[in-house]
Amino acid sequence: MFDTDLFDTDLFDSDGAIYMGSQRDPAGCRVGLFGVPYDGTTSFRPGTRFGPAAIREVSSGLESYCPQLDRDLEELAIADLGAVEIPFGAPEPVVAAVKSATEAVLALGLKPLMLGGEHSISSGAVAAVAARHPDLVLVQLDAHADLRQEWLGAHHSHACAMRRCLEVLPSQQLLQIAIRSGTREEFSELRQSGRLVAIEQMAEALKPLRGKPLYLTVDLDWFDPAVMAGTGTPEPGGFLWRDFAALVEELRHHNLVAADVVELAPMLDATGVSSVLAAKVVRSLLFLLDR
Amino acid sequence: MFDTDLFDTDLFDSDGAIYMGSQRDPAGCRVGLFGVPYDGTTSFRPGTRFGPAAIREVSSGLESYCPQLDRDLEELAIADLGAVEIPFGAPEPVVAAVKSATEAVLALGLKPLMLGGEHSISSGAVAAVAARHPDLVLVQLDAHADLRQEWLGAHHSHACAMRRCLEVLPSQQLLQIAIRSGTREEFSELRQSGRLVAIEQMAEALKPLRGKPLYLTVDLDWFDPAVMAGTGTPEPGGFLWRDFAALVEELRHHNLVAADVVELAPMLDATGVSSVLAAKVVRSLLFLLDR
Amino acid sequence: MFDTDLFDTDLFDSDGAIYMGSQRDPAGCRVGLFGVPYDGTTSFRPGTRFGPAAIREVSSGLESYCPQLDRDLEELAIADLGAVEIPFGAPEPVVAAVKSATEAVLALGLKPLMLGGEHSISSGAVAAVAARHPDLVLVQLDAHADLRQEWLGAHHSHACAMRRCLEVLPSQQLLQIAIRSGTREEFSELRQSGRLVAIEQMAEALKPLRGKPLYLTVDLDWFDPAVMAGTGTPEPGGFLWRDFAALVEELRHHNLVAADVVELAPMLDATGVSSVLAAKVVRSLLFLLDR
Amino acid sequence: MFDTDLFDTDLFDSDGAIYMGSQRDPAGCRVGLFGVPYDGTTSFRPGTRFGPAAIREVSSGLESYCPQLDRDLEELAIADLGAVEIPFGAPEPVVAAVKSATEAVLALGLKPLMLGGEHSISSGAVAAVAARHPDLVLVQLDAHADLRQEWLGAHHSHACAMRRCLEVLPSQQLLQIAIRSGTREEFSELRQSGRLVAIEQMAEALKPLRGKPLYLTVDLDWFDPAVMAGTGTPEPGGFLWRDFAALVEELRHHNLVAADVVELAPMLDATGVSSVLAAKVVRSLLFLLDR
Amino acid sequence: MFDTDLFDTDLFDSDGAIYMGSQRDPAGCRVGLFGVPYDGTTSFRPGTRFGPAAIREVSSGLESYCPQLDRDLEELAIADLGAVEIPFGAPEPVVAAVKSATEAVLALGLKPLMLGGEHSISSGAVAAVAARHPDLVLVQLDAHADLRQEWLGAHHSHACAMRRCLEVLPSQQLLQIAIRSGTREEFSELRQSGRLVAIEQMAEALKPLRGKPLYLTVDLDWFDPAVMAGTGTPEPGGFLWRDFAALVEELRHHNLVAADVVELAPMLDATGVSSVLAAKVVRSLLFLLDR
């Protein structure tokens, strides 16, 4: 379907809607958006599998202009490549498919922006990006540490997302911003490793990394349930838009090379405001990526 | 139905419920509350037509006493005149009907408090009030600039609400409080005109206007979606009750002559808390108007 | 975007998802599916603008095979052309745009299947189809007679849908199947005209029309609210799937040349089963059209 | 507020909306509609206190004309008197207030139509009506027998509604239509008393009572949960609109002197179709009463 | 926790609520109820994993007496053993755990009644029961054929439930009641095998099996979405309570030795009526099993 011969379209299902202001064809674009509608083996309705579609659907309710960054989506060049074709069932082949898809996006010269789906998909994208950027630094927004070795018998569970990412991250540089939930073991590691960054130190902790390639993974449950009820494991005590905007302010000075936005479960918030928040997060990241 | 012969009841449909502590008959009242159940130009998620009824319905869940202002609804004299009879379809005749209704309310010696409905109705009320108060100053709470010349082919769209108001506002004095969404053109105008007031400057910007007749238009999407999910175009990054309370604190020293509260779409927030917030905003405005 | 040079893509917005088993490109297809996300004249509960997207979204939850008709969507050749680009506000230009879009679909040699949106759009499509099939017979499934001359000031209201269709239907042949709601005047006309067909006489009334070109307009509120809660003016006493299946059984012997499925308001039924029923109705019509 | 001096308005709160086509002032009317927003003894899922308001709110979505009865609400003379003022807490004083209110309605020459609220209120209205019609026959539509002597410690519980009615019904004539749930003791009594009427025998059982004064009490859970999800104790295996329409057909030949419609809990059915069904039931009863 | 030494309680988690009228301790019981909260690898909210808890929760809203069967739960001896402890992730170990749990229930002399969870769990229970009853006949209520060899890469998917059951059913006797959805291949097999039973032939097809040990598997999506919206893949055209009651009527003459009720996804139907229907189905099966 694409004019770009370089692109293996078998990796993507392009039947769905596209994000506001984007185009299907990657030719001439600088950012490659794609979704991974994966949340386990449940087959029809529940969960984060509906996240990418919901983000696209509500995106047109936003303005294309961002007053904070003084930029407009109409000036960008974004390809929305659709949904990664994923095998059903266990997460391992899904992570592999995500890795292949991310590699394909990078091969097209696009900066990847992945929409989840559950957090377990991140390690596939991080692996592909880290292969191109050996000094890649990973920045995590999340309510949960996600550092379990395994959970409920699963190695690639969303509760193990950062553990798996660390395994494919050569730099071992991971900043975990204001994590507020985990096991005693996870918090012990968080504190000892120096990776846990308090919300007040966020900008300060990032500043030394200016210039380095960054991958930002946004587990939307980092936000407070007040503004993000539509996620599987809401955790009271989270953050608001202004906190994210402060991060964006610092990231303007950084080299963001890839990002993902995961764990939106739109059906859990019938008001739709969770999806709108996710879509606005995506808008900010598009501006940060397309430079 | 009313004893007051001065009042043309053909303008209003009085079949519905009334706001807590009000009465249907305008005789002896100082404030005239009325609804405009119109959402004809809503572009994203409709439903503000049900706003006035929802505000009235939940009002009885509030106390009649306000600790901030140390006043009680039982001391006020409020007429709830019902719903403006509006023709269906295009917005122009609706705006005209709103203007006639507001004139009738003013003719009764009542200060108008209008419940929307979508924001496009405001220019009708502003026109009627400005005819009586040529130095009327308009204060806007809103997420969106609403300064488009037209939108999706409509001249009287909710996205053009302030543009239309400016056309009927002799003083050209408009304060736009902490607008956070708009086009590049709108923000350019906002900044150049000096009309954009940051949330921190709100009280300071209003102080010089003490004594002047004020019209306050509250587009409820000014509030954060966390507390106001029930609106058509929710925009992350908004404000909380304490921010509105700070405005009320300043408005105690002002001459508020009219107000409206628009864009509540109650069906979009099944918890009902959006409607309760709207009803509490209305309660504060009733105290500010009835003086 | 399409390879087909004949097709004026300015008429359609193709940013959205497609129906299961269809393709965007009309080349080689026999049926042309398109949506009209319009609900501007809805008087009670709005939201049909989201109907086409919801039908597409849930379509993949159905099997592609239909045991009643023993056919599979995989054998069909369906183009899903996206959404008709509609001007905002009054219904007249929307109806005109629908007419143009339907003409474009017919010009491509496709049988049109339109997804609403509110019922007022039907007269645009009927006008285009009747221009090609002067002996076109219109069959209406609906709870309401829709025969008002105008309603709440609007000439092209959904409550006037059939009145407008009759004005563009040369044959004046209209079958109104088991209408159960209307004004005294409408029922008087229904009974005198002989157009009202009881549910038990449905097959019998249709039989003499075998061979004639048929246009089937399905206002989904024909179904009982038990199975179709997601519609703006639900009317108790409606019909179930087996009643629709009986109609399909008869229509196998007919020459269905066009159809529409309107009045799905998916947000009003959070369970999603209304959307699934609508998608299954569409599936049946696709089989009947692609012959 | 009323012109009618005979009427003690302290009994009613008239702040709310009115049913489509009715008026507040009882002067010249033949039917008196009123609500009793009480759900104090509800044991499973509360919320019937919101029933009367919901029925009025959705009534305007119906047509005023009824094709089955060929009559129009516009020809009727209905007073909607508002809500009975009820003390809070235990049911006994509520039942007493209902009795007084019903007596006041009867004193005005109006036939009472009461909207619940839970079923325990019926005995108050039945007592008042039976005092005027000693040969009053009570007809009950209900899923549950409601014949307990007491339940969970309460004498006037909704589960005892018919037991209490029998105590104030001189004729002891009670027809219980197609009850499908109860205790062994209740079913034993139902069968031995001959009061249980199968759905197929409904018309036949009623025919001998033509001419006698009838009171119809409609517990909406008689309907199937498919069409009446909005009730506290939904019971599978219930009835559809056509079954109610069959009853209406027979009641055309009867002398209906009073009725109630109870147990709508509108918040439990967010689609609103339960409320619409209840409002249509009320419409039919209004036609049957206003003769 | 149990007094019964025979019972390996490691198989069950007994922290949850119990079904109305049951007890935790299996001593002296004849039926063993247990839940399998499995719907794939999603970890917190979505789906059928919440089915067993919802059925127990709403059970107390039903009467303990069943007028159809003239029996009362208070006369039964039911143990509600809680939830099977299941490993997380792939379905194979879940099916194995279900088999072990069912064997443990049988070892206690209890007839098993399993609550799902998704349909893929049935083959585990069928395997255990068939080991004790080599001539076991399986009766399936379902919208879907569930005869796929595998689906979306999974061998033990819910879409393969009956295929897997056939593999462990020595008699190969399977009755598939009124299946209405499937692939062409599935329907081809259904028709050729003679296993497809039309709803009208249900009793007739079962009669010859009187005396044989029966296992009834109820996929709740057999019911129409009108009464069972709370299921993952609702399929229009299903059945009502009276159809199930007709089956119960025939099963009174049969030797039901085990049963399961699966695919309730209670969050998908906020009205709760799906859960109530499921709980009433369970009540009927308890009466049929405890003999």
Place this chain on the structure above:
Amino acid sequence: MFDTDLFDTDLFDSDGAIYMGSQRDPAGCRVGLFGVPYDGTTSFRPGTRFGPAAIREVSSGLESYCPQLDRDLEELAIADLGAVEIPFGAPEPVVAAVKSATEAVLALGLKPLMLGGEHSISSGAVAAVAARHPDLVLVQLDAHADLRQEWLGAHHSHACAMRRCLEVLPSQQLLQIAIRSGTREEFSELRQSGRLVAIEQMAEALKPLRGKPLYLTVDLDWFDPAVMAGTGTPEPGGFLWRDFAALVEELRHHNLVAADVVELAPMLDATGVSSVLAAKVVRSLLFLLDR
């Protein structure tokens, strides 16, 4: 069912689920959790009867470890005793049953943690605890003053909760934290009594009470509706998790001897985040009590 002979199990219904990490048997425990599913006097939106079950249900979605307090539920010894058996109807016997149940919990040597239900139950628990701790100090988190002498005819209404508590509190020491709603009379008393504590003075006001036995009553509507939509009388302008965490920080230095968490109405917030917040509040209190 319990091994502990001291315990009168007739007081509790133990059929329901238990809180994460607790056990049913009180032997060896230090904290006794129990629910009171009562909402008989709720005036606006009912449903708190479902609060205790919802808190238990979602508790397993939280981590057992609390990073703020650096403690894990697995180290605690909590008995979840189930639901207090309450008579139905008027509140007086419910309050008496709560008192008896609390006394039984204290007799077992357990610190009571009660889950409501509506706030009127608190005085029963306070009475029992104050009998053991004559110098008991009561700390109230609430949106409402709850100091009415009676409300809508009820002496033990939720709107009178603190008035009733004061009657059984020998020390008359009550701290009312940041109350934001009430009548003029209530605020007059609040201010004159010195009991009203501003949110900024919370820690300071509590410090002098270190060492004294404290009873903390948490009416969840103290929180902002943004994070606690699931409560009957939501009041804008409330507090967030961080405010509660600040209170917990101070309470680490106190002698908390009992607590309750009331007014969760889970059905009013379909997202479930209100229940999750309530469950996290309970988790913090369990850590504070088990010392």
